[in-house]
Amino acid sequence: MNNDIDYYPAKSIADLPITSILHLPCPDMAGMDNPDPQKRERSLFLLEKLREKHGIKKRVKKAANSLTYVCTEYGCLDFGRGYSR
16 A cells, blocks of 8 residues: 555544535424424324324235245246146
8 A cells, every 4th residue: 555545434424514505404393303202102193093084094015925936847836826827
């Protein structure tokens, strides 16, 4: 290695100062600096009540397809579903 190169430890972007006003937090978000757990729980409860009242359901994740198939020269057999592809 050459002696004319100065190496500095890396810095996280979270520790760097904000240089653009567009990236500063909004005044409305000041409460998120130190959130109150009781208020958060109440908000989640009220959201759930509103979902029930208006019939809005949470998205349900689809079950992953199982990889229980065997491929042959004639096609693939999916034993998890009971039919061939």
